[in-house]
Amino acid sequence: MQVRIVHIFHNCFVIDAGENCYVFDIPADRFRSKKVLSALQESLAGRKVTVFFSHSHLDHFAPDYREVCASAASLQAVISDDIEEMYPDLDFSDALIVEPDEKYDFHELEIETLMSNxxxxAFLFSDAGGLRVYNGGDLACWDWETASQNELDFTRSFFRSAVDRVVDYGVQIAFSNVDRRLESLAGGGELARAVKPQVFVPTHSFGRTQWLQGIHERMGIAEENCFIYRRIGDVQSYDIQV
Structure with missing residues (x-):
């Protein structure tokens, strides 16, 4: 299966997989420059689009996502339940509202959710073509130096359990936070080495991407298995074995 992965901004990426496009965590307008909006709309133009929103933080959720995705031929949304609670005045009647640690059949997708820390x-999903994807949202190994030992133990154990679920699911593409402020890189390398996806995509850059050059070496994975991007709209094609 030929897929294209497009970097939009921060945790927002597009998977172009034949007639379907999967989009993750479109940010609110305060995080969207003209280049970000243009790259996103160009990627979705005329396509059958499913957009996933992992949570309500505005770097991950655009309340105006319908207008932003207007170039798509069709649009369906998968939305974490905290967003519905945070935005009671928005109409989500045509969206799939998901809760943590549940399974859903949604059109041609099978979706599993993981509780975020x-x-x-976080999302695991598979489509009718056999593509299997993990997108972590902000689920990560947030082992900050200021945390107590009990907090660190809980965080690392929680993340390891999430990694085990992703391993069992057998994803070909994995998106996970890689944070340079943490020695652990927020667990990105740990997940990539355990899951061994055909493509690993580091996320949560807030537009600061230069430091990602060579990140595969620090994570201990092969360069060809890591999507390393620099600019808004950067794209890479992959032949995914399903």
């Missing part, structure tokens, strides 16, 4: 959920 930040807010909302």
């Amino acid at each position: 930040d807010l909302g959920v």
Whole structure:
């Protein structure tokens, strides 16, 4: 299966997989420059689009996502339940609202959710073509130096359990936070080495991407298995074995 992965901004990426496009965590307008909006709309133009929103933080959720995705031929949304609670005045009647640690059939997708240790959920999903994807949202190994030993133990154990679930699911593409402020890189390398996806995509850059050059070496994975991007709209094609 030929897929294209497009970097939009921060945790927002597009998987272009034949007639379907999967989009993750479109940010609110305060995080969207004209280049970000243009790259996103160009990637979705005329396509059958499913957008996933992991939680309600505005770097991960655009309340105006319908307008932002107007170039798509069709649009369906999978939305964490904390977003519905945070935005009671928005109409989500046509969206799939998901809770943590549940399974859903949604059109041609099979979706599983994992509880995040930040807010909302992480996603595992498979489509009719056999593509299997993990997108972590803000689920990560947030082992900050200021945390107590009990907090560190809980965080690391929680993350290891999440990694085990992703391993069992057998994903070909994995998106996970890689944070340079943490020695552990927020667990990105740990997940990549355990899951061994055909493509690992580091996320949560807030537009600061230069430091990602060579990140595969620090994570201990092969360069060809890591999508290393620099600019808004950077794209890489992959032949995914399903």
